[in-house]
Amino acid sequence: MKIISKADLDLVRKTGLKKIEPGHPRVGVGLSSCGIAVGGMQIYDRIMDIIKRNGHDISLVKTGCVGYCREEPIVSVVIPGKAMVLLHKVSGEDVNRVISLALKGEVPNELALCKISDWDHISGKLVYGNGFEDIPDYNEIQFFKHQRKVILRDSGFINPEDIDEYIAIGGYYAACRALTGMDPDDIIDEVKRSGLKGRGGAGFPAGLKWEITKKAPGIDKYIVCNADEGDPGAYMNRNEMESDPHMLLEGMLIGAYAMGINEGLIYIRAEYPLAIERLTFAINQARDYGLLGKDILNSGFDFDIQIATGAGAFVCGESTALAASIEGKTGRPRLRPPRLTEKGIWGRPTDLNNVETWCNVPVIITKGAEWYSDIGIKGSTGTKVFSLVGKVENVGMVEVPLGTTLNRIVFEIGNGGAGGKSVKAVQTGGPSGGCIPVRLFDTPVDFESLNRAGTMMGSGGLVVMDEDTNMVDIARYFINFASGESCGKCVPCREGLKHLLLILSRIMAGKGTVKDIEMLKDLSDTIQKTSLCGLGQTAPNPVVTTLRYFNEEYEQLIGEESKGG
């Protein structure tokens, strides 16, 4: 069927709600890449087998990820009228018990992580019910209680392969409101007033970029979603696309309408096969419902999305390299200006936003700019998803309001160093960011504060280092990554990073001298100031910050005897 009005949307919503609240137990298995990696698919298959063999009255669905990677595989059980229960570290042997108890309206208490009585999807609310007094509440779990789920509003709750479930929790209503009742310029204004800044790393105001693209002379413009997430330790975008692909499509649809653009592209790295699969699935479902295609929602507006896959080059996350890659050329950045908003793909004005930026858009339209800008702090509004990884106890996807301190993220949500070790530093912003020492953990995580600390927000990777981590080795690791990913076009990045790596390796091998430290400083400075694109300009940050905050570790490696020279 085609959805052409709000009434149609209401009808689909009813169908979707029946799937979420089927009147019998519903079991969801967290099946993002992370869940699958720890055996989620085997659990799913086993449950399916039991249900089919015995003809049980149980719904089994694939869900996205609730973000608590450490506790995977996570299985959610919803007994009608009772609270949803999240079971953690479920194994194949547990499956029989989970199913037989579910049929009796119970859950295995020893596997229960927490219960959820009701959930605010922002676009809509779901009330599950009470019960299970012995199981702790979601808000009592240390990992969850400080988080604020705005982007990950649906992750782990709905089936990402079913558009009906997305509509059931209020999805596509924001698009409906925008396309059928809002002036495009008012939408841009709303996004501008929300203070939403680009979530890809640079933090450019999203609404302003939309306005610039809209005003740029030219026809047949493009909007593009940058899903070329490549920072070591970062997987926010992958999770967002795998768990809730429709929020991205809806965000892009609203943006396209606001800018009056009819063609959308999602540039996604080929290393994300599941995300590509789910997005393709989602695009086809949206087309079937007429939410992509011609005359969407009877508004006269046409819009469709295509997927372009990258071949795994980190530099293709840079806007001009990304455009070159889409055009089938080698992914090498070119000089800017002209920016993409002026001369993008095939020379046409192109608006490029990160996955997460787009995912914020339906929320801003649903709740309004004021509601949105109340989250976070001035200058950095909204929430941000971080992948909290490395030597931290609670590894996982963390969504917090911008301005939350590193202390809260690493020590409260993350529960400190893994295995009780003491935390030494955290690397933010991947290879473009820097290491922040634990004494500066009262730094709020927002665009300005991180820049002041010598690092950057980046796309949201947080890699925790503990007492056993050698910071020189960390710098070497990131320089090795950046050097390997350098496109090789300009000399400071191609040659400079190579020499940084050689010097760092020399120091690590105990053969460094005081002169090497000077060279590191000189080289880093020149690479930052003279490189052509953002990759080179930011690549020395790990060296600069470790020299600034952990100079003693360099000195230790250089040794006492050579210091005199």
Added chain:
Amino acid sequence: MPVSRKMVTITINKNQYQAEEGEILLLTTMRERIDIPHLCYEKALEPYGACRLCMVEVVTCGKTDMKPACTIHIQEGLEILTDTPDIIRHRSLLFELYLAEAPKSDVIQDMAEKYGVTKTRFLKKIVHDDPLAGKCILCGLCVRVCNEIMGTCAINFINRGPYTVVNTPFFQENQDCAGCGACASVCPTKAITIENSGDTRIMRSWSDTSVKLVSCETCGEYFASEKMIQYSSAILDPGIINEIKMLCPACRRKLVTRRMIGGISQG
């Protein structure tokens, strides 16, 4: 971009100059004999901005911003500094990187020396049997002239980052190479070797790709590659081709001169 003829006033190193609006700053400075080193700029091609040697400081509202001169377009009131301590510092370091990257290049050594850099602190790149003889600085001019101007695409960048090299696909003899030698003529460090031997031209740097040469109908000298003649014949007026026939440049000049003299005497 439309050609504008409007002249504007700009300031370079505190001195005022007249320049054409929209012109590339590097061209203005070359004309005014203001010295800015550069390696990857070629007038026939779009600015590329890869060598980073032409970095200058643009002054706006008292603040400075470092940019390559090949990417700056002239506009009224533009203020530029070309020799600040920052620029000299970064430029010297870039020269050190070049000296390490192309240790066999006299051009680089002379250029670096001119800017006071005589040695490098960095490990010199040594490649055995380097087809570009330790002189290539990967400015990309050869690749761009081959692809964008000649439309031949015989050579390109291979690999990426520090492993980047220029050569033919799979390092094999390339049928597409016309042997035109445009690559060698734009190479700023004279890294590309071409050998002519009898009726054959061997592109030593490009996997020994060989092309047949044609000889002059009059003097018998081999003067151009067959493919180049075919290529020129295809784009030139057939009348001209008939007139100049298969003559080497020297014999062509003689022919034309004789005709002109003949014309005068007859007239």
